[in-house]
Amino acid sequence: MERKSFLFSFFLHACALLLAVIILAPVLWLFIMSISPAADLTAKPLVWWPQAVDFSRYATLLSSVENSAGAAFVASLTNSILVAGMATIAALALAIPAAWAVSRTPSVGWSLYMVIATYMLPPVALAVPLYFGLAHLGLLNSVFGLALVYLTILAPFTTWLMKSGFDAIPREIEAAAMMDGAGLFATLRIITLPLAAPVMATSALFAFLLAWDEFFYALLFTSDLRAKTLTVAIADLAGGRVSDYGLIATAGVLAALPPVVIGLVMQRALISGLTSGGVKG
Amino acid sequence: MSGTSMTTRAWLLMLPLLAVMIAVIGWPLADTVGLSFTDAKLVGTAGNFVGIDNYVKTLTSSNFQRTLTTTTIFAVISVFAEMVLGVLAALLLNQQFYGRTVLRALMILPWALPTVVNATLWRLIYNPEYGALNAALTQIGMLDAYRSWLGEPGTALASLIIADCWKNFPLVALIALAALQAVPRDITAASLVDGAGPFSRFRFVILPYLAGPLIVALVLRTIEAFKVFDIIWVMTRGGPANSTRTLSILVYQEAFSFQRAGSGASLALIVTLLVAVLAAVYAMLVRRTAGSTA
Numbered sequence: 001m002e003r004k005s006f007l008f009s010f011f012l013h014a015c016a017l018l019l020a021v022i023i024l025a026p027v028l029w030l031f032i033m034s035i036s037p038a039a040d041l042t043a044k045p046l047v048w049w050p051q052a053v054d055f056s057r058y059a060t061l062l063s064s065v066e067n068s069a070g071a072a073f074v075a076s077l078t079n080s081i082l083v084a085g086m087a088t089i090a091a092l093a094l095a096i097p098a099a100w101a102v103s104r105t106p107s108v109g110w111s112l113y114m115v116i117a118t119y120m121l122p123p124v125a126l127a128v129p130l131y132f133g134l135a136h137l138g139l140l141n142s143v144f145g146l147a148l149v150y151l152t153i154l155a156p157f158t159t160w161l162m163k164s165g166f167d168a169i170p171r172e173i174e175a176a177a178m179m180d181g182a183g184l185f186a187t188l189r190i191i192t193l194p195l196a197a198p199v200m201a202t203s204a205l206f207a208f209l210l211a212w213d214e215f216f217y218a219l220l221f222t223s224d225l226r227a228k229t230l231t232v233a234i235a236d237l238a239g240g241r242v243s244d245y246g247l248i249a250t251a252g253v254l255a256a257l258p259p260v261v262i263g264l265v266m267q268r269a270l271i272s273g274l275t276s277g278g279v280k281g
Numbered sequence: 282m283s284g285t286s287m288t289t290r291a292w293l294l295m296l297p298l299l300a301v302m303i304a305v306i307g308w309p310l311a312d313t314v315g316l317s318f319t320d321a322k323l324v325g326t327a328g329n330f331v332g333i334d335n336y337v338k339t340l341t342s343s344n345f346q347r348t349l350t351t352t353t354i355f356a357v358i359s360v361f362a363e364m365v366l367g368v369l370a371a372l373l374l375n376q377q378f379y380g381r382t383v384l385r386a387l388m389i390l391p392w393a394l395p396t397v398v399n400a401t402l403w404r405l406i407y408n409p410e411y412g413a414l415n416a417a418l419t420q421i422g423m424l425d426a427y428r429s430w431l432g433e434p435g436t437a438l439a440s441l442i443i444a445d446c447w448k449n450f451p452l453v454a455l456i457a458l459a460a461l462q463a464v465p466r467d468i469t470a471a472s473l474v475d476g477a478g479p480f481s482r483f484r485f486v487i488l489p490y491l492a493g494p495l496i497v498a499l500v501l502r503t504i505e506a507f508k509v510f511d512i513i514w515v516m517t518r519g520g521p522a523n524s525t526r527t528l529s530i531l532v533y534q535e536a537f538s539f540q541r542a543g544s545g546a547s548l549a550l551i552v553t554l555l556v557a558v559l560a561a562v563y564a565m566l567v568r569r570t571a572g573s574t575a
Contacts, residue, residue, distance in 0.1 A: 012373070012376050013378050016378050016380065016384055019370055019373060019384065020384055023384075023387050023388065023390060023391060026402055026406065026447065027391075029413055030398075030402045030405075041411060044416075045416060045419075046420075093297075095298065097294040097297065097298070098294060098295040098297070098298035098299075101291035101292075102291070102295070104291070105288060105290075107284075107288055107291075108291045108292060111295060111299065112295075115298065115302055120556055120557065121306070121553060121556075122508040122529060122549065123510075124510075124532040124533065124536070124548075125310060125313055125549045125550060125552070125553045126305075126310060127549070128309075128312075128542050128545060128546055129310075129312035129316070131323070132312075133308075133309065149305065151301055151305055152305045155298060155301060156302070212395060215514070215515075219514070220537065230395075231395060231396075231397040231511075234397050235397055235401070235514070235515045238400070238404055238405075238515055239515070245405055248401060252398040252401050256398045259393040259394070259395060260390060260393045260394065262393070263393035264386060264389060267389055270389070272459075
């Protein structure tokens with residue numbers, strides 16, 4: 001590149017350092033709170049670095065002793081995995097055929113735009129009837145009911161991503177396979193779906209993260225350990241009378257771990273997904 | 282294959298998705314419209330038809346007007362700040378410096394942090410008695426006494442906006458960075474030769490490449506910010522003295538806390554309409570920029 005003055009280079013590094021501090025400080029503080037003794041966190045002046053590192057809260061939250069804070073946390077963790085997993089699988093199962101059909105038959109595209117437009121609907125616009133509907137079906141406070149509701153968010157979103165994925169696969173390849181005598185479903189199974197595997201994986205990850213992050217419907221439609229998800233459990237901790245701030249921080253670290261790991265490992269795929277389709281924040 | 286049979290096949294493949302969407306979105310939305318003309322309660326009887334009473338009451342209530350203002354302030358300031366910070370961060374990350382790859386990877390952290398965890402984290406940071414912000418500001422001498430950042434109407438909304446920006450500006454930065462990397466090297470080099478200063482280079486050479494992706498990010502973020510619920514519910518529940526109450530919080534309170542399903546529904550539809558208007562305005566903007574750069 002062009003020659004850069006020393007001053008400019010110094011300025012760049014100073015800005016980069018500032019940005020790194022802004023990004024890292026809050027996350028690091030969450031982690032430090034989770035391993036600091038409770039007394040350090042309520043000391044004045046505040047102890048920024050623990051005298052003795054204390055990982056016991058992780059053991060507490062991940063233990064399954066009955067009626068403990070751990071049992072409640074593990075139950076909500078399980079519920080989050082179940083709900084997000086079921087909703088993701090169902091959303092992909094609905095989205096893949098529909099997205100392929102629209103990608104190959106543009107004349108029906110308008111129906112897809114209607115589906116995508118529902119992304120803009122505020123959840124409050126659906127909440128009351130969904131509440132009545134779930135109550136009627138006996139699906140309030142149930143992981144199945146919540147997963148079903150999550151399709152309102154996940155299905156349009158995955159359809160949108162999958163459609164742009166199929167658009168990138170030339171239809172000539174499919175035509176060639178059919179010319180050789182393969183039927184429609186054989187062609188899809190042997191040619192199209194393997195080529196679409198990367199975009200399917202990206203869509204599945206995005207869908208899982210969206211469901212993992214969801215709070216509003218979970219707050220409304222779940223009430224105890226049978227269906228409460230992590231986000232609701234953490235909001236309960238944050239708003240409740242828990243005196244150990246470290247425990248709240250630990251729950252936060254554990255809930256953040258799966259998406260952060262996915263984010264860091266899959267960065268490239270995620271960013272190309274972000275830029276091709278745009279994404280919920 | 283003929284056109285009609287292809288269309289039939291397409292509809293068959295779309296049938297499962299459309300059926301589920303009608304069941305979980307179409308029907309509830311229609312039902313919300315129906316409810317909004319009744320005085321139905323969340324529990325108990327179905328309620329009576331009251332015409333447009335709910336709408337009239339909502340639109341003329343000072344609660345609604347105040348909440349609309351709060352929501353607009355939250356959305357405009359946080360999205361504007363996210364755009365500016367995001368573009369600045371992207372311009373920085375597009376330069377050469379030590380640790381650039383690591384810093385780029387770190388940008389994914391705030392985005393990956395679940396919204397509720399982010400809200401909880403900032404609630405702890407703002408804690409009036411033991412929070413890190415109070416501790417840090419008093420230790421460096423910028424603050425004399427601990428403050429209740431989320432407990433005072435004067436600072437609560439600003440504190441929320443900072444927490445929201447921290448989580449969302451990195452996403453804007455990553456989108457803008459991807460766009461910046463598409464700017465051809467020889468164009469920036471040519472503008473240097475032509476003697477363009479840094480600001481005119483940004484305005485005339487770089488910004489045209491950024492405009493498209495940034496408008497998409499702007500649309501999505503504005504719609505999200507207008508619907509905001511999670512971060513506010515976890516940090517302040519709309520308080521203190523309703524100073525951080527946004528439209529979604531108001532609908533929640535009306536429909537679920539006060540159990541007035543009918544008037545909650547009318548309020549929810551007003552919010553939906555406002556979001557739809559925003560989206561339509563932006564759709565026009567997107568089309569216009571797409572036309573001008575093509």
